[in-house]
């Protein structure tokens with residue numbers, strides 16, 4: 219079985235759709251259940267749903283041979299995996315955002331709320347700006363509204379969440395999209411199998 223870690227949620231469903239169209243479907247995955255593992259013995263694939271930020275952990279440690287992860291997650295955690303392909307889906311941007319009319323007071327450290335402390339630190343290191351990181355796990359947009367932070371570093375896809383909360387992008391850090399990643403030894407020992415699957419999904423080298 220080729221083990222494939224899919225990020226739970228909209229992106230993972232799109233990724234699964236690509237594999238399914240390539241002939242690697244698992245019909246039971248479409249049933250509304252709380253099962254986390256699905257396999258298709260005929261095609262030799264086993265999928266499991268994991269929290270998006272955990273995909274690189276499963277792949278790095280070899281519990282999954284390949285997986286799909288956002289470039290934001292890869293930049294944040296720097297897992298020791300191969301990044302095989304850009305899937306050109308799940309496109310968004312990691313941005314700095316703040317309340318409208320925000321003015322940076324450079325006399326004091328900038329308070330930055332984020333799920334991505336490493337990306338944020340790297341960004342502000344490049345600008346030699348001293349910061350105070352406030353690590354949050356979701357609903358980051360609340361932080362500047364409640365005065366918990368001055369700015370946020372977060373994913374912006376459509377911009378709706380920022381707009382509806384009276385926030386705006388003040389800097390774009392990096393564009394991101396979903397990538398196929400592979401465990402290093404799986405890629406070595408199951409190279410042909412992995413490449414054949416990617417070719418069928420039109421994600422592989424031709």
Ligand code: PRP
Nearest residue numbers: 356357358372373374375376377378379
């Ligand atoms: C992400 C991100 C923003 C939102 C951006 O949150 O953190 O809040 O999506 O999308 P938009 O620009 O299309 O509005 P997610 O849905 O992952 O939930 P979270 O708040 O739990 O991080």
